[in-house]
Amino acid sequence: MKTVRCATYEGIAAKVVDVESTLTKGLPSFSIVGMASTAITESKERVKSALLSNDFTFPPKRITFLLAPSELAKSGSQFDLSMALLILLNAVDTDLGEWFVFGELGLDGSVKENIQLYPLILSLANQGLISKALVPYESLEKLSKIPNVAFYGVKNLNEAVEILKNQENFEPSIQKSEIDYPSYEIANERYYYMKEYDEDFIDVRGQEVAKRAALIAAAGFHNIIFEGSPGCGKSMIASRLRYILPPMSASEILDSAKLEVLQGDEPSFSPRRAIKNPHHTSTMASIFGGGSHKAKIGEVGLANNGILFFDELPHFSKNVLESLREPMQDGKIRISRVNSKVEYPAKFLFIGAMNPCPCGNLLDAHRECRCSDLEIQRYKNRLSDPFLDRIDLSVVMQNVNVDDKASYSSKEMHKMVVEAHIFAKRRGQISLNAAMSDKEIEQYCTLDAEAQSVLAMAVDRFKLSFRSIKKVQKVARTIADLEKSQLIKKKHILEAISYRRR
Structure with missing residues (x-):
């Protein structure tokens, strides 16, 4: 034998x-x-x-x-x-x-x-x-x-x-092939990135608050929701976010290539993070994975190390939104079937986009909202507090104005993200800021006296949960990284609190 x-x-x-x-x-x-x-x-x-x-x-x-x-x-x-x-x-x-x-x-x-x-x-x-x-x-x-x-x-x-x-x-046919993209090395780990921007933030005129929030979300991999009237630029910003995300390690690139193959594509081996945008009519199985006999991977698993974008967020079913809480918190998705029990990694940046009301005109200064108070409340209630508690940044978009001008390009924003990534890695941090453990928060999220006082007042005033407090600290850490500040200062905490949904 x-x-x-x-x-x-x-x-x-x-x-x-x-x-x-x-x-x-x-x-x-x-x-x-x-x-x-x-x-x-x-x-x-x-x-x-x-x-x-x-x-x-x-x-x-x-x-x-x-x-x-x-x-x-x-x-x-x-x-x-x-x-x-x-x-x-x-x-x-x-x-x-x-x-x-x-x-x-x-x-x-x-x-x-x-x-x-x-x-x-x-x-x-x-x-x-x-x-x-x-x-x-x-x-x-x-x-x-x-x-x-x-x-x-x-x-x-x-x-x-x-x-x-x-x-x-006989000798092996090949030696290991290198990944041919710009890179830098920190602590014996090499990180790769791309300098091509097929969709550029220079096209987004105005919306400075939203672009600032998008920069913070990209630098720290923070979950974000954009709320605004139809046509104000929510989807434009979401689609451009993938071009300014942090560099990828070699192992992340290989894992992304594996996911490309699993969905039937040729592996690209590029440090461009994936973006998945399921429609709000998609089934639970297509989003989370499943099947009657074999648990196949879904959009949530395929978005690992990339972006999961839910447009028209409140129109997704209640079951989908509530089931999303587990991977948003733990970075993994578990599927149990009679014949198999499978666990997929699902560490993604979640982006949600929503209108302020069913008709979309609630925040519009030039159009009248046709919705009743009850309809608006029902629309808002589609997003539960436990779900919203897992969102790091919430942004209300401004009205579009003919005088709005372009500001930052994707190249400039990506440079800031890369510099913040280098700054975080050089202090010995392994995880991106949004994925920091409690131990890492204690180690790296050091607040000065004024920042501690402001955070204490915010906890008392807004009745923040333990999860919300940690998320404020993580977002403030990212804002400090963008300014290359080792200490989290009062202005960093204030800006982080300003993005909390209330």
Whole structure:
């Protein structure tokens, strides 16, 4: 009996699968056991054709493959190459213990690329489970970004056999590829960013308070809600926020690339954070993930390390808004089904945009609001206090004026965000400000005497909850970072309090 390793998905995490084989005397047969999907059982024909079309002998024996552990459901075509090699190397004395083998076989014996290999192998690498892998040659460019794994690329079945027969004669096909973007290094960690701004804040005229709040939200990754009349620029600001977000570490870029693959896109390996904008009619399953048999990732999980934007916020269902409280607080989403229980990381910057009333004219100086007090109250009540307590910044947008002028460009704002990021990292802070733990708040959010006095008065006057107090401290820390101030001063606390929803 011989064994090589492969892998399959459980949620978005990879699970190691041991591919075991036996070739025994008996009536010729080919069996695959271990909860294999249709794509795996169909591999019997691909393996047979690949062997016979390359002058290999298909043994007239009873061939059985076990995909262990048996209770784990397996899917994907990446098991083809491992099964073909186990048949060919059955009588060869070679050590296959450390090898992971991935690849789909063509009928002519060619080893084909599978776009799902990248997130699968990245997940194994993040868990420290893989060090050496045989992969399709076409996949090497993408896989080269994954650190600490030796990849051996093969174009066909013959090359794969030669490598495993004569392992000492072959070197890995590639070395680790670098991420080619502007970067800087702090405390042995490199951070990458982009200087292209497809949508620019220079296009947003006026709205200085909203742009200032957007800058603070970007620098600290703080949740924010924009409230204003239709057409005042809420969506414009939200769509431009992604271009001024903090730089990304290499691990964050690799994770973002994995999420791109999971939603069917080619991985870009760029430090541009994702933005997800589900419609208010979207179902719970599409937003949070789910499914009757297999818990698939939803928009909340795909927004990890990026932006989750809810336009027309009060029109989302009550269940969606209340379910959003957990990932906003904990940075993860848990999905429980009969057949699976999955946990996805969900550390995102939440942006909400809403009108002040159902007709949208409540704050408009030139149009009359058509809503009754009861309708306005019902509209406001769609957002519960526990949900709003998780919002760091709340901004009421100004009326649009013909004399409004442009001020800051995205390039200037992004420069301020990058400088604030460097300032925070140099004091030893690991998390972005919005994600600081209680211990980090105590360590890094140091207030001077005046700031402490102002915060105490605000707590007494506005009856702030413990969560609200911490959020004020975090926002004030970001404002201080933008000014490169180690101490949080009175003006920083006052500005942070001014963004609290009351």
